[in-house]
Structures are given as C-alpha cells and as structure tokens.
Amino acid sequence: xxxxxxxxxxxxxxxxxxxxxxxxxxxxxxxxxxxxxxxxxxxxxxxxxxxxxxxxxxxxxxxxxxxxxxxxxxxxxxxxxxxxxxxxxxxxxxxxxxxxxxxxxxxxxxxxxxxxxxxxxxxxxxxxxxxxxxxxxxxxxxxxxxxxxxxxxxxxxxxxxxxxxxxxxxxxxxxxxxxxxxxxxxxxxxxxxxxxxxxxxxxxxxxxxxxxxxxxxxxxxxxxxxxxxxxxxxxxxxxxxxxxxxxxxxxxxxxxxxxxxxxxxxxxxxxxxxxxxxxxxxxxxxxxxxxxxxxxxxxxxxxxxxxxxxxxxxxxxxxxxxxxxxxxxxxxxxxxxxxxxxxxxxxxxxxxxxxxxxxxxxxxxxxxxxxxxxxxxxxxxxxxxxxxxxxxxxxxxxxxxxxxxxxxxxxxxxxxxxxxxxxxxxxxxxxxxxxxxxxxxxxxxxxxxxxx
Numbered sequence: 001x002x003x004x005x006x007x008x009x010x011x012x013x014x015x016x017x018x019x020x021x022x023x024x025x026x027x028x029x030x031x032x033x034x035x036x037x038x039x040x041x042x043x044x045x046x047x048x049x050x051x052x053x054x055x056x057x058x059x060x061x062x063x064x065x066x067x068x069x070x071x072x073x074x075x076x077x078x079x080x081x082x083x084x085x086x087x088x089x090x091x092x093x094x095x096x097x098x099x100x101x102x103x104x105x106x107x108x109x110x111x112x113x114x115x116x117x118x119x120x121x122x123x124x125x126x127x128x129x130x131x132x133x134x135x136x137x138x139x140x141x142x143x144x145x146x147x148x149x150x151x152x153x154x155x156x157x158x159x160x161x162x163x164x165x166x167x168x169x170x171x172x173x174x175x176x177x178x179x180x181x182x183x184x185x186x187x188x189x190x191x192x193x194x195x196x197x198x199x200x201x202x203x204x205x206x207x208x209x210x211x212x213x214x215x216x217x218x219x220x221x222x223x224x225x226x227x228x229x230x231x232x233x234x235x236x237x238x239x240x241x242x243x244x245x246x247x248x249x250x251x252x253x254x255x256x257x258x259x260x261x262x263x264x265x266x267x268x269x270x271x272x273x274x275x276x277x278x279x280x281x282x283x284x285x286x287x288x289x290x291x292x293x294x295x296x297x298x299x300x301x302x303x304x305x306x307x308x309x310x311x312x313x314x315x316x317x318x319x320x321x322x323x324x325x326x327x328x329x330x331x332x333x334x335x336x337x338x339x340x341x342x343x344x345x346x347x348x349x350x351x352x353x354x355x356x357x358x359x360x361x362x363x364x365x366x367x368x369x370x371x372x373x374x375x376x377x378x379x380x381x382x383x384x385x386x387x388x389x390x391x392x393x394x395x396x397x398x399x400x401x402x403x404x405x406x407x408x409x410x411x412x413x414x415x416x417x418x419x420x421x422x423x424x425x426x427x428x429x430x431x432x433x434x435x436x437x438x439x440x441x442x443x444x445x446x447x448x449x450x451x452x
Contacts, residue, residue: 001397002035003028004103006094006118008110010040010058014223014251014289016313017134020186021109024389026054027382032390037101039094041114044254061097061114063089084145091117091144103127104397110134116142123153128396131155132162136308139175156180158399160392160407165333179406182392185337186313187385188320188376192293195322195373198366204298209284211298215245216362219299219323221292221314222250222306225261229305229328231270232349236303238277239355246279249286249295262287296321300362305349309333319343319376322369324361326354343372 003025009015011022018040028034038058046067050059066086090113098121106122108115109132119142122129133140140161143151155161161181163169169183196204202213211217218237222228230248237246248270253261262269267287274280292314296302302318304327315337318325325344327334338344345357395405 001032001105001393002037002103003105003107003393004098004101004118005036005038005107006109006114007038007040008112008115009042010038010060011053013042013044017109017132020313021107021132022053022056023189024187024382024386025056025107027386028389029055031386034390034393036107037103039097039114039118041090041094041112059097061090061093063093087113087116087145090114094118095121105130105393107393108132111137111142113144116144119155120151120153122159123155126158126401128399129155129159130162130393130396131159132164133168133172134164137168137171140172140177141175157402157404158396160396160405166336167332179408180404182388182407184385184388185316185380187382188313188316188380190320190377190381190383193296193317193320195370196297201298201300204294208294208298209245209247211245215243216240216300216358217245217247217298218301218303218358219247219295220249220303220305221290221295222304223261224250224252224263224267224287225259227259227307228261229307229349230262231273232305232351233303233354234270234273234277234279234283235351236354236358237274237279237282239351240358242282244358245282245284247284247286247295247299249284249288249290251289252287292317293321296323299323301326301344301358303354303358304328304334305354307331316376316380320373320380322366322373324364324369324372326357326361342368343376 005021005025007018007021009018011018025034025036029036036056038056040058040060041062042060045060045062046064048060048062048064050057052058063086066082066089069082094114094117098118105128106118107130108118119129119131121127131140140155155177159180161172161177163172163181163183164186166183169181172181205211205213205215205217209217218233220230220233224230233246233248237244252264252267255263264287267285270285271280271283274283296318301324304315304325306328307330309331315325315327315334319337325338327338327344327346329335329346329348335346338346340346344361347353347357392407392410395410399405
C-alpha cells in the first residue's frame, strides 16, 4: 500500500501532530510494510525544500515571497488579504504536486493550505481519504478562503474521520457525518512511556535538574503559545511550599509567528514574574525541544493548564508513565481521561485550587500510579491503535467510488489482508487475532446513492 501523508507541519519543525504522524507511519512501515511519502507546509519556514527523514521523503511547499510579505505586515488589516493570497497560492502548488504522484490513500493531519488542497483533491478524484482532526475546529470541512459557499464536497464516502476526542467526534456528527467517525485518543508509545521507581525518580531529579531527591517536581512540557498558559503555573508555584519545584519546557515560538505567545526573546518574562513572586530559585525554564519521556522520569506530577486543546497527547503519556495529572477542568478533552483522586484532578484555572490538587496528587501511592498506568496502556497503546489504522486503511483502499466505509462494522470484524505464514501474521496472532484471510479482507462497504 502506498500512502500520501499531507500534514500542516512536519519534523524538524516542532509539532506534536507532525511528530505523531511521523512516528505512526514509521511504525506502519515496520509492522505492515506501508510505504509513505510526505507533503507539508509549516509555520516557521519560508523556503520550499525536499529532504529525507528516517527513510521518508518529505516535500515542504511554501510561497516564500508571499509569506515574507504577509509576516512583514504585523497585525494590520492587510494581513487578511495576504493570508488569503498565500493560502490560494500554496493550495494550488500542493494540488499540482499531488497530480504528479501515484498513491492508494491520502492521510491528512491538521488544517492548512496543504491539507485543504489534499482533501479537495481526494474528493475530486475518488481517492480514499483518512482525515485526522487534531485541533478544536467548528467543522471537519476545510475550504480555501472565500470559497466556502461555492465549494461542496462529501466526507461521508470513501473516507474515515479520525477524531482524537469525543468533542471532535460530536463536531463531525453535527456536520452530518455518520458511521465513518473513528473516535480515539492519540496512541501512546509504551516502549518509551512506562512507570519508574521512586529511587529512579529521585536519581532523575538530580541528574536532569539538580534538585534534591526529596523535592516535589511539577513538570509541564509544551510549545509556548499563549493558550498553553505557562505563566499560570508560576502563580500556582507561589502557593506551594519551598520543596516544590516547577519545570517549564518546550520550543519557543519563532520570531515571526501568527499566534500570541512567547519567543526566545520574550520567554525571560517568565523568570521575571517568578522573581517578583519570590519563586525564581524553584523554577527551571528550558525553551527547547526536550524528550518528554525523560522528563517524566523525574516528575511527581504533570500539569496541563492549556485552553482550546483538541487532545493533549502528553497527558496520556504522563498517565502511561504513572505520573498523575492536574488539568484544566474547562477542557472537554481533558475531562474524558482524568478522574479526580484516581489518576489526577480536574480544576478550574485558580492557582489556590491547583496548588491543593498538586499537594494531593504527589502523594498518590506507587500501586495507584501503576494501576492507572496499566489501564492507560491497555486502552491506548500503539499496538492496538496501529492495528486499527492498518485495517481501516485497507478498507478504504478496497472501497469503490460512491461507497461508505463503516467504522462500526470494521470494529466488529477481526480480519486483515495478511498472507498466512508471514511475520505480519505471527505478530497479529500474538495480539489474539485469529481470523486472517488468505487473499484479502472481506470488509463491508455500503453503496450509497448520494453523489460527490
């Protein structure tokens, strides 16, 4: 199977969704021999280029001149015009690139000129589509600016919508999509995110941050847009005793960016605020990409005060590592996974309430931590979700123009197009899958009368 992956952002540009897309397709290549090429845009670059990343060919398509003009205009009203011009130009270039390639399936992550062009290209050319909703959106449908009223297409046929939260699943249903919505959180790589022991945690505190083994370490790793709310946790730190330390890490925004937030030049404002609250000696700010799995080894608790969050993958990774989570009660995606006093706490954005929750969570016993780690792993491991990816992709590729692929039906069938005697078959049998067809999957598709 040949998959064309189209993503708004991609490595090495920092993006959780781009990183997840990359790791997912590396695993699918290893487990199921799925070939993948990548087209992306990005927000931090101004030049188009082609490069190889872990054996995947990546083509970044940008309109350099228009982007430079757009970014030079600050926040004036002309930016709406230049943004539309840039969107149209880049979407046309992505469409032209797609027309040169041959592939069986389009897999789309995010929202950008590239993803908008890819969705429309799939619908116009009867190409199976898997569309991932990775951020809070009003609708799964994407349109080039100014064309919403004039561009209709159908996401019910030959497509599966991947919603990483119940809220996004409900958004898809409100848009008229039925039966082809796969609601599931982002997968957790259980080879990297596993519980640690108290002794190993104490050692990591010293090695990573120079803290004392008895210190209580609160960790938050995220990029620095304003909605991630890093500054709020400094207020929380001010309500905690001196043995509590706070680690804030993640890449800063580029100097030229389209959303409010902190750049490398403005991140020192966090340290300034900490000095004003007399907690600077208990704060570590690391404005760079870090290995979250390593940071979790030193964490007593993690915090997620972010807003407008489609589904924070690090939240599930924290739980899989046996680290309790304090999260913003106002975010529905967080409410799907955090159970008060069981694996963390949900609290409104009030520093005093967060401080109280942190004090309670750091004392969760080790058996409780391991229990919710095992529960998270059982439900959201990459093995389980990769298996579903593979069979859903096969169903899409084997569907015909005008057919609807039913996620509900697929979930009740345990078939896979793997020849007997192969290493893929052995791997599937290890997962408890015993029904394996000799030639191809007998997936169910419903022919529908509606036209594109």
